Amino acid sequence: VLDTVDLVTGPLRIGDDDLAACVSCGLCLPHCPTWRVTGDEALSPRGRITLMREVQWNSAPIDDRFIESMDTCVQCRGCETACPSGVHYGRLIEGTKSVVARHTVRWWHRLGYAQLGHHRRVLMGSSLLAVAQRAHLLPQRIVLPRLPIRRRRLTSSGTDVWLYVGCVMDAWQREVHAATVRVLEAAGAGVQIAPGGCCGALHVHAGLSTQAEAQMRAAMASMPGDASIVVNSAGCGAALKEAGHLLGTPEAQTFSARVFDVHEWLATRLDRLVDGSRAGSTAQAVRVGVQDPCHLRHVQRTHLAVRQVLAPFVTVVELDDDGLCCGAGGAFSTFHPDLASDIRARKLGSIERSATVVVASGNPGCAMHLSAAGAAVLHPMEIIDRALRGVAIAGAN
Ligand code: SF4
Ligand code: SF4
Numbered sequence: 001v002l003d004t005v006d007l008v009t010g011p012l013r014i015g016d017d018d019l020a021a022c023v024s025c026g027l028c029l030p031h032c033p034t035w036r037v038t039g040d041e042a043l044s045p046r047g048r049i050t051l052m053r054e055v056q057w058n059s060a061p062i063d064d065r066f067i068e069s070m071d072t073c074v075q076c077r078g079c080e081t082a083c084p085s086g087v088h089y090g091r092l093i094e095g096t097k098s099v100v101a102r103h104t105v106r107w108w109h110r111l112g113y114a115q116l117g118h119h120r121r122v123l124m125g126s127s128l129l130a131v132a133q134r135a136h137l138l139p140q141r142i143v144l145p146r147l148p149i150r151r152r153r154l155t156s157s158g159t160d161v162w163l164y165v166g167c168v169m170d171a172w173q174r175e176v177h178a179a180t181v182r183v184l185e186a187a188g189a190g191v192q193i194a195p196g197g198c199c200g201a202l203h204v205h206a207g208l209s210t211q212a213e214a215q216m217r218a219a220m221a222s223m224p225g226d227a228s229i230v231v232n233s234a235g236c237g238a239a240l241k242e243a244g245h246l247l248g249t250p251e252a253q254t255f256s257a258r259v260f261d262v263h264e265w266l267a268t269r270l271d272r273l274v275d276g277s278r279a280g281s282t283a284q285a286v287r288v289g290v291q292d293p294c295h296l297r298h299v300q301r302t303h304l305a306v307r308q309v310l311a312p313f314v315t316v317v318e319l320d321d322d323g324l325c326c327g328a329g330g331a332f333s334t335f336h337p338d339l340a341s342d343i344r345a346r347k348l349g350s351i352e353r354s355a356t357v358v359v360a361s362g363n364p365g366c367a368m369h370l371s372a373a374g375a376a377v378l379h380p381m382e383i384i385d386r387a388l389r390g391v392a393i394a395g396a397n
Contacts, residue, residue: 010056013209014095019056021087022049028079028089033325034072037342042069045079045089052096062100070100072336074329074343075205076294081301090299094204101207110211113203116167117215119196123151126171141337143372147172154181158190161265162229164219166236167198169364176364179385180232180262186388187266187273194229195222201239204246205330216243220255229255232262232381234293234363235330238300261296263305263362263380273384274312286393288314288383289356291347291370292323293363306362306380313387321350328369344373351375357394358383 028045029035035044042051042065051069054060073093080089105113115121130147132138151174154165161184165177177193184191200215220243223229231237237259239246244253266273290306297303303323307316327333327343347370351359360380361367367377378393386393 010059011062012052012056012096012099014052014056014092016056018088018091019049019053021085022046022083023085024050025085027084028082031078031082031322031324033074033076033078033327033343033346034339036324036346037339043072045083045087048073049087049089049092052092062103067100067103070096071104072339073097074294074325074327074332074340076325076329077298078294078323078325081298094207094209097205097207098209099207105206105208109206110208113206113208113211116198116202117211117218119167119170119198122167122198123171123196126168145172145368145371148174152178154178154193156190156192157181157185159192159225159227160189162192162194162223162227164194164199164223164229164231164233164236164240164259165196166233167196169233169236170196172368173364173379176232176379176382179379180230180381182385183266183273183381183388184230184262187269189269191230192227197222199236199239200246201235202330204239205332209246212239213247216240216246216252219243220252226258228265229259230262230265231259232362232379234261234296234300235365237261238295241300261300261302261305261362263296263309264300264302267305267308270309270312273309273388284314286314286358287317287354287356288393289317289319289351289354289359291319291326291351291359291361291366291377293361293366294323294325294329296362297323306360310360310380310383313384314393317354317356319347319350319354321346324350326366326369328363328365330365333365333369340369341373344369348373348375 024046026046032044041047048069051066075093077090127149130149133147181191197218198215199219200212203212240259241256244256292303310316326347327340333340358376358378361377362380371377383393
C-alpha cells in the first residue's frame with residue numbers, strides 16, 4: 001500500500017513524490033555497504049534511484065543492469081537515516097523489488113518462502129537438516145550454525161505481554177527465546193508465548209508482497225487482544241511495526257502500535273530488572289561490543305535501548321564503523337555470498353579493533369552471519385540473562 005498510490009505513473013510500484021525527493025547530493029553513499037565495497041555508482045542509493053527514475057519516468061527497460069542494481073541492495077536502509085532530504089528509500093526499494101521479483105525469485109525460492117507459513121514443517125525440516133548436518137551430508141557451500149535436533153518447550157507464565165517467536169528463529173535459536181522469557185519475567189512481566197509463525201519479513205525483502213501480506217494477517221490473528229507484543233528479532237520487529245503500512249487497514253495500524261522491540265520495552269522497566277540482578281563486578285567488567293542490526297538502527301530506530309539495557313550489567317563498547325550493515329540482510333548472504341562476505345569483512349575489522357570478548361546482536365540473521373566467520377556473538381537477552389543468573393558471559397558461545 002502506497003501513501004502516494006494515486007501518483008504512480010510507471011511500471012514500478014512506487015510513488016512519484018518519493019522518487020522526486022532525491023536531490024542526488026550523494027551524502028548517503030558512505031552509509032551504503034554495497035557502494036563502500038564496490039565503489040560502483042549503480043550499487044549506491046543515488047545510482048539505484050537514478051535507475052528507478054529511468055524506468056519509471058523515461059521508459060527505460062527493466063534489463064540485467066537494472067535488476068542487478070536492485071537485487072544487490074541489502075535493504076539495510078542506512079541511506080534513509082543518512083539522507084538530509086528525507087527520501088523514503090525503503091518504500092522505493094520495496095515497491096521496486098515487488099516488480100523485479102518476477103526476474104529474481106525462482107519457483108523453488110517461492111516454494112521455500114511459502115513453507116515459512118507452516119510452522120510445524122519449519123520445525124520438522126529444521127530437525128532433519130540438523131540430522132543431515134551431524135552426518136556431514138550438507139554441501140559445503142551451505143554454511144549454517146549448529147542446528148538443534150530437539151528444542152525445549154517454552155511455557156507461558158502470564159498475559160502481560162506476548163513474546164513473538166517467529167519461524168526460523170524459533171527453530172534455530174529457541175534458547176534466545178528462553179533467555180528472553182527469563183529476563184522479561186525478572187522485570188516483572190507474565191509472558192504469553194505466541195504460536196510460532198512467519199511475519200512475512202523475508203517475503204517483503206524478496207519482493208513477494210502478496211505472500212508477505214498473507215503472513216502478516218496470520219501473525220496478527222495469532223496474537224489477539226491488546227497486550228503489548230515484545231519482539232527479540234530486529235527484522236521481525238520492524239516488519240510487525242510496519243504492518244499498518246503493509247496492509248493499510250485500521251486493524252493493522254492498531255496492531256503495529258502494540259509492537260515493541262524487547263530492548264525498547266525493557267528500557268522503561270530497568271530499575272526492576274537491575275534490583276533483582278545477581279550480576280557482580282566480574283560480569284560488569286566484561287567488554288561487550290554492540291552490533292546494530294539495520295532494522296533496529298535504521299527502521300525501528302531503537303538501537304540506543306540496547307545500550308541502555310546492557311549498561312547495568314556489562315561494559316558496553318561502541319564499534320567504530322558508524323553502524324554500517326554487516327551484510328546479512330534477510331536471505332541476502334545466501335543469494336549474494338561474495339558481496340555479503342566483503343561487507344562482513346569490514347564489520348569483523350571493526351569488531352577486532354574494539355578488543356571485546358563478545359558482540360551483542362539483536363537480530364538472528366546478523367548473529368548467524370557474523371558467527372559463521374568466527375565472531376563470538378550473543379543476543380543481548382542472553383547476556384543479561386547470564387548476568388542475572390550469575391553465569392559467566394564470556395567464552396560461553
Ligand atoms: S537519497 Fe538522499 S542523501 Fe542520497 S543522494 Fe538522494 S537526496 Fe542525497
Ligand atoms: S538500503 Fe542499504 S544497500 Fe540499499 S541502497 Fe540503501 S544503504 Fe545501500
